[in-house]
Structures are given as structure tokens and as C-alpha cells.
Amino acid sequence: MTVPTPRVAVVGGGIGGLATALALRQRGVEATVYERADALREVGAGIVLWPNGTRALAALGVLGAVEARAGRAASVEILRPDGRRLVRFSTARPDAPSLCVRRPDLLAALADALGSDAVRLDHAFAHAEVRPDGVEVSFENGASARADVLVGADGLRSRVRDTLLGRVEPRYRGYTVWRGIGPAPSGWPASDACEVWGRGRRFGLFRLGDGDVYWYVCASRPAGERAADERAEARAVVAGWHAGIDEIIGATPASSVTRHDVYDRPARGRSAAGPVVVVGDAAHGMTPDLGQGGAQALEDAVGLARHLDGAADAPSALAAFARERRARTTPIVLQSRFAAWVGQLDGASASVRDVVTAATPSRLFQASFTAAY
Template identity: 30%
Template sequence: MKIAVIGAGIGGLTTAGLLTQTGHEVYVYEQRGNLDQDGAGLGIGSNVLKALKQYKMAYAIEQEGQPLRKIEIRSDLDEFLNSLMMNQDEHKNITIHRKVLHEILKTHVPTDNIYLNHEVKTFKQTADDVRLYFTNGLEEQFDLVIAADGIHSKVRTQLYPKSAPKYAGYTCFRGVVNEKLNIEQDVTLEYWGHKGRFGIVPLKDNELYWFCTMNAKENDLQFKSFEKPHLQAYFNQFPNEVRTVLDAQEETGILHHDMYDLVPLKSFVSNRVVLLGDAAHATTPNMGQGAGQAIEDAVTLVNLINDRDIESALKRYDKLRTKHTKKVILKSRKIGKAAQSSSTLKIKIRNKMLKQKSSKSLSKKVKFLQKAKLK
């Protein structure tokens, strides 16, 4: 089949790479003028690595990742609340720098098949094909169009005009520290406090990335002006590890974004147009599953396309992925609501409940991630 992939992010390049490996004619269209990636680190769960195992790119991703043993949750007073143990089977949970992952994915798509400065204006489809119209005047016809054009997807907007990003109520800063600090290299630390959250996540070669989230109005001017000294002052009463990380952060390279997700859609498919990744089911980062779910989308879609006729494949993809990603969106939203609480009473109750739960009981709440059907 002749297939267009709109968007050259993680979901788009994964899909294009897997389709190319299995013999399809694939063209990737990216609206930006380059493939440079902002971003810090991200998590790739064992569910995702297991899904990828039959494809060539899996080995490189796992080799460049930092294995993770557990996630530890502590209060802003450094009081242990609970921990989530990671699977220790053949498929590890890893962290990886976004830029590194993106570079790996690029190597699996022919350079000549990636078109920059190609922004989709609109599309028209029949039962058997789709015609794309680009803002630069180009028109192209395809057997299938896969829209991986992010949370602000123009394709999704054309299919679902009322579907728009939903503000989560908090803003986020992120960065990468390139020097070795006295912090465990296989443990993610999260500090939950009255003023927000601070996470410290190991990367390969003694690097780490950090994130912090604070309750805020959408486009809050107070936080738009924040730089390193503001963050140091804001988290000055947090544990020593937090202060150490912020002290080591360079003055530049701090990223800032408000957090959004999407109200779960009933369908990701319209005839020969398919939504994938954030374009279909953008979620808050509280479960570390944003990139992973996009990769799972890609694996599931390619598995089905290669095993079934196209109509049956798209119908099955739609059924599997709408159901599963809805759970991820809602569970992540629920975790964020609990973690971002600023009420003294609610925090006291939350922390008490966390301390009373076993690590095993926390693991059970995310066990559904391991049960996603891939075909």
C-alpha cells in the first residue's frame, strides 16, 4: 500500500519505520523545517518493549535505555510514602532521552521519504483512498493516511471539530543534568508536596532528567517568567536531592509547558484515515505512558495491517486502541489529581493512604498496561 504518515514525532516515525520494514511504500510529512527534538527524558515501559520485540528497532532502544528498578514516592519533607517496583523480566522498564529515541527511529525510515515543510491543510477521502492537500500547494493520493500530528492535530480537528486539548490544571518544567550526582541510577524519585511535585529520573551514562509540576492557571504569567533562580527559590524547602539537581541544572535548557490531555474519543478511524498517538489520545504524563502508547498504537496497527485486509485491520485497531487508551487517559488524570492536591487535609489523608498500601497493591492498579492486545 501507499501510505502517508503525518507527523515525524515518536509515533509517526515508529509507524513509518515498522511499515517500511514490512514492505509498504511509506511517506512521512512533517510541517516543521527540521526534525530537531526538544524534550528531556521519557519512560518506555516493559509493555512497550515487549510489543516491539519482533521488530529491528527494539534492540537499539533497549541498548540506549537506562533500566529502572523502582519508582519511589516521598513527601516534600522526605517522608517515604510508597514505591512501585518495576518488572524484572527480560523486558525492562527503561528511561531514555527523547532526542536519542528520535534518532534511533529516524534510522528506520529512508531519508528521501521524509518531507519537511509539508503542513496538511485538509483532506478528502473516498471509500478506497485519501487525497491530502498541503499548504504549499502539493496534492497527493494515498491508500491510507495515518495522522500522528500531535495533540493539536489538524486531521483530528477536521474529523472531530469539537475535540480540543483539555487543560489539566497544572504547569510543568523539565530539564536534563549532564553531570554525575549522588543519586541512585535505577530509581526514580518523586516528591509530592503542598507546592507541587518534583521528579528525578535517571538516564544512561550518569545523566538524569527532572520535572516539576505546579498548580496554575492556563498560560499563567507568573510561571512564564520562571527561570532557574525562580525554581530554586520555589523548591528551596524540598529535600536536598531536589536542591542538588536544580543547582546542577544549566541556566539554559529548561523547558516549560502547560499540561493537557484529550477527552477520550469514541473512534480513531474514519474510512482510510487513522489517528495515532497524541493526535488520538493525548494524556497527562503521570503514568509515563505518552510515548509508550504511541508506540503501542504503531505496533498494533502494523501487526493488523500485515495480518488482515485493510477494512478489518482498521476496525480491529479502532476497537483495541480506543478502549485501552481511554483507561490510560482516565487513570493518569486520576493520579494527577491526587498528586497535585494542595489542601493540607487532603494531602494528609492521601499520604496516610499511600503509606498503608503495599507496593504490590500499587502495581495491581497499573497491571492493565501489560494486558494490551496487539492484534
């Protein structure tokens, strides 16, 4: 007996939604993305893709397109504010690269592979009604769609999750991040990427493929605080640090510098019920400190398509997918939160952190990275 392929409605056209629709279509499942914006957009300058993320891109058939526009991140240094090294370790893996790419380039690679016929713009999810034979999805523009499965890929403050699976409020994790893309200073840093640890503040840099770098500045601040000139604010946070840092931020167009407060999602609540499931930040929003939010969204996409492919009973397949992914992502949410706490340490505890980091052999950093990704 042949199993009819399910029709899938994917709400949200970010990394998670596009990748999910692509993975499903590659397995012959009819998947359509409904995005509330009038264009597919990514904010936040660059994104780092560690080997688990690039393995998922390879499974989706878009690694080549992303790699062609990306920089490598095969070695990482943790530095003191004056540029002296605490530790340097390799992130190179034999089977998958570590990359840094402009976010619009990643989104374009996924969207190009998916095809525009699979995406409906200006479709903000409003409501969905679960019926015995599927889901009736309504949008704020008055349109509606019938589907066998509804995937919420609508981000940290997912409306699909809130209305159909139960609300779980994201929690502010105590710091804000400025991000930008600027020209690389000559001769610094020595590695592909670095994170510079101060006191309650950090700077990070990853090389893009074309001579530019993706940078970020983190500072412990109250949620919601905003400045008239965010580039000047970011620059002030790292004033007096290694000269290359001010050079990069100063050379970044002020209008392109973004600022986001960092939240994650407590690891509780359901991720699937009946024909409804959530993926990406809607399921497991995490702090960016391990660079895993996007990678986990890509892993979700590949995993969901594998579970749904040929499944006679979609709700059971979704439940199995949600169990598998919860086991994978819950430790990463917690480890990311821990890494945020370590990175944002202040005062004497930051000094202890730095001494311990400098005394830890780099092969231990490398081994823990290799084991995780």
C-alpha cells in the first residue's frame, strides 16, 4: 500500500523554515512556506556555521553555494583585551568545514534551492484549527490554507507555538549584542576567528571570504536599552582594547550596525501535538554563545524530513521527531546559557576564568568542540 505524501504548511521563512521546506520537498513532500514579511530577510550581519551546521547544509544540497561565499573558521583564539592570547585551538574537522557567511547569502542559498513557487510572502500566521483530517491555517491577510501538517518556524516568539502548543515566555539572559561587517585590519588577529574577553563585555570576529569580517560586541546591560548611535555605543564598550577592534568597528557603516538583546527559551513545554510541530528558535531558542541556534534549526529540517518521509501516521512521526530533537537540543540550550555566563563574567571571577583558560591545554578545547560538533 502506498502512503499518501502529506501536505505541509511551514510558517516562517527564516533559516529554519526555508531549510525545512527544502528538506521536505527533496523527499517529495509538498511543503509551502508562509512568511509574514514582504521579502525574505535576515538581520544580524554574519552567521557562523560549525561542522554540524555545514553537514546539514550538505544534506540539503546547498553546502557548495554557501561555501563559495563564506570564510573559513578553522582556528579560533580567545584573547585578552590587549590582544594577548589565552588559548588557540583548531575547529577543523575532516568531513565538514567551519564557515562564516553573510546571513543574506545563507538565506539566498536556501531560497534559490527551494524555488520561489514554494514561498508565500505577506502571509502572517493568525490562527489554526486542528480538525480530524488536518489543519486549517488562517492568515492575517484573509487567506487560508489546508494542510496535513503545520510546522511553526516562526522564531523565538512563535505565534504557532503560543496558540497551539502553549506559551513559554523567553527569558532575558542579561546582555545585549551589537553586530556588523567591516573590513579586516591588516595582520590581526593571527587566526580565522577570535573572541576577546573583558569584564562583563566581549568582542568577537570571524573572517568572511572576501576580506571583510563579521564582528560582534557583547555587554551586560538591562533589556530594552537603546542608544541614538549604536555603533558609537559598541565602540565605547571596547574603548582602549586592541587597536584593531576600534579600527574594524569605526570602518563599519553606522547604519548597518544592529543591536539585539539576548533571550533564550526555558527547556519545557511541548514541541509537537497532533499534526503541529515547531522547529528552530520556536522550539529551542538559545543564546548565541556556542553559535548553535542556526545549526540546530538546520538539523531540525533534515531530521523532520527523515521522520515524515513515508510515515503512515504523521502525528506519531512528529512526536518521534520532537523527542529525538529535545534530547539533542536541551543540553545545547543549557551549555549555551553556561557559555554566556562564563563569557559575561565580571570582576575577580573573570580574572579566575582567564587564569583557568590560559592554563587549560588547547587540546581540551579542541576535544570538547570535536565531541559536540
